[in-house]
Amino acid sequence: MNISVSIYDKLKSYGFKLTRGRKLIINFFIDRNQPVSAMEIMDFLHKRKINLHKTTIYRQLEFLLELNIIRQLQFADRKKMYEIRTSDHHHHLVCKNCQKTEKVASAALETEIQTMEKDILAGSDFKNIRHSLEFFGLCRQCQ
Numbered sequence: 001m002n003i004s005v006s007i008y009d010k011l012k013s014y015g016f017k018l019t020r021g022r023k024l025i026i027n028f029f030i031d032r033n034q035p036v037s038a039m040e041i042m043d044f045l046h047k048r049k050i051n052l053h054k055t056t057i058y059r060q061l062e063f064l065l066e067l068n069i070i071r072q073l074q075f076a077d078r079k080k081m082y083e084i085r086t087s088d089h090h091h092h093l094v095c096k097n098c099q100k101t102e103k104v105a106s107a108a109l110e111t112e113i114q115t116m117e118k119d120i121l122a123g124s125d126f127k128n129i130r131h132s133l134e135f136f137g138l139c140r141q142c143q
């Protein structure tokens with residue numbers, strides 16, 4: 001099923017309305033397929049002549065977070081980014097200068113991490129651990 005359709009269906013099944021602003025924000029997340037900031041969402045809407053107040057955008061983001069449609073990413077002291085919640089496991093590459101963020105996935109890396117996680121679990125009482133890992137660098141424009 002198309003990802004936007006499945007999100008619309010989820011909203012409808014919970015009895016929520018699919019307002020124009022909400023629909024545009026969801027589609028923006030899907031089209032970008034990369035983490036975005038609230039500012040980027042606002043710019044995108046402005047260009048489409050839709051002037052939503054910053055607080056409205058944050059309210060929409062809160063709403064999508066509560067429904068587990070998006071997830072929030074916090075990179076150290078950087079501003080918050082958001083991305084659509086998908087089942088694929090990935091990490092992020094973050095530009096230290098402009099905060100442009102890309103998804104990265106590496107099977108080799110995951111194999112290494114699984115070995116490390118086994119070691120960590122063997123030495124602790126924890127269960128069901130997961131990891132989060134970000135890489136920082138300079139993007140093409142900032143080099």
Ligand SMILES: [Zn+2]
Nearest residue numbers: 095098139142
């Ligand atoms: Zn950059």
Ligand SMILES: [Zn+2]
Nearest residue numbers: 089090110113
């Ligand atoms: Zn991983």
